[in-house]
Structure formats: structure tokens, C-alpha cells
Amino acid sequence: MASRSALIALLVVVSCAAAASAATWTVGDAQGWTLGGDYATWARGKNFSVGDTLAFNFATGNHDVLVVSKSDYDNCNTGSAMNTIQTGPATVTLSSAGDHYYICGIGTHCSGGMKLAVNVGSGSGSPSPSTPSAPGTPTPTTPAGPSPSAAPARRAAGPALAVAAGVLLKLAMF
Numbered sequence: 420m421a422s423r424s425a426l427i428a429l430l431v432v433v434s435c436a437a438a439a440s441a442a443t444w445t446v447g448d449a450q451g452w453t454l455g456g457d458y459a460t461w462a463r464g465k466n467f468s469v470g471d472t473l474a475f476n477f478a479t480g481n482h483d484v485l486v487v488s489k490s491d492y493d494n495c496n497t498g499s500a501m502n503t504i505q506t507g508p509a510t511v512t513l514s515s516a517g518d519h520y521y522i523c524g525i526g527t528h529c530s531g532g533m534k535l536a537v538n539v540g541s542g543s544g545s546p547s548p549s550t551p552s553a554p555g556t557p558t559p560t561t562p563a564g565p566s567p568s569a570a571p572a573r574r575a576a577g578p579a580l581a582v583a584a585g586v587l588l589k590l591a592m593f
């Protein structure tokens with residue numbers, strides 16, 4: 420059946436479109452949240468936006484994530500964290516612009532390098548539909564009809580997701 424592969428292609432496209440809306444940043448990339456990571460280097464040059472997510476990959480008990488102030492970050496003070504996440508892997512949503520600080524509260528891990536500072540920009544995260552085109556953002560908007568996967572339809576991610584869910588259900592019933 421040709422329709423079936425087409426549907427799978429649609430699913431792939433939908434997944435890509437959904438992922439493009441808000442970024443998930445895996446802290447330390449493949450290394451994860453661990454001793455020996457260099458999180459200043461990791462964060463450098465990344466454009467964090469409000470609504471993005473930080474994913475801290477660690478095994479529960481080995482590390483944790485403390486949300487702290489700048490001075491606590493600078494001094495590796497684990498005693499006055501604003502929030503403590505002990506279950507790994509952990510995800511943290513960047514809900515406001517500005518500087519955000521995270522340290523590990525286990526042992527001397529923070530002074531060993533398990534500390535992360537991110538600067539969240541205020542501009543790029545806000546959805547403003549009237550803006551003509553953000554500079555440097557490639558947006559293929561014309562959905563080419565018959566071509567299989569040329570133009571991902573980035574617009575209707577919500578409805579498309581619903582469709583994809585239905586498709587998955589149908590596929591599961593085969």
C-alpha cells in the first residue's frame with residue numbers, strides 16, 4: 420500500500436515540525452549531567468529562548484539539580500537552593516528571560532565543575548505572527564503537493580499532530 424508509507428512520511432514530518440516549536444537542550448550533550456563535564460563551554464554560543472527545555476541526564480542518586488542564585492552558583496553554596504530536583508533524568512523549562520543558574524548539590528560536584536549558567540533571551544521565544552520573517556530563519560512555507568517529503572508543513576503542527584495520533588491508532592490496529 421502506497422498510502423501507508425506516505426502516512427509514515429507524514430509522521431516524520433509532523434515530528435520535525437513539533438520539535439521545531441521549542442528547543443530541548445540536552446545539558447552536556449551525550450555526556451550528560453556528570454562530573455567532568457564542562458558546562459560553560461557547552462552553554463557558550465547557544466541561543467536559549469523562553470519556553471525551551473533543559474534536559475539533565477543523570478542517574479537518580481548520583482547527582483541532582485539545584486536551581487540557585489548567581490552568588491550560590493559562584494560559591495557552590497548548596498544550602499539555599501530555590502528548587503531541588505533529585506530524580507533523574509530531569510527536565511527544566513526555561514520560563515523566564517535572563518540568567519539561570521544550576522548546580523549539583525552532591526558532595527563537591529559543583530566545585531568539581533557541575534555548574535551551569537544559561538542566559539535566556541527574551542526576543543526570539545515570543546510567538547509574534549505578524550512579524551514578516553525572522554532573519555536567518557529558513558521557512559519553506561509552500562507545501563509541495565505530490566513530492567513526498569520536500570516541504571515540511573510547519574504551520575499546522577497542532578491539527579497535524581491529532582491526525583498523526585489517529586494514523587498511529589489505525590496502524591496499530593492492522
Ligand SMILES: [Cu+2]
Nearest residue numbers: 482523525528
Ligand atoms: Cu553531581
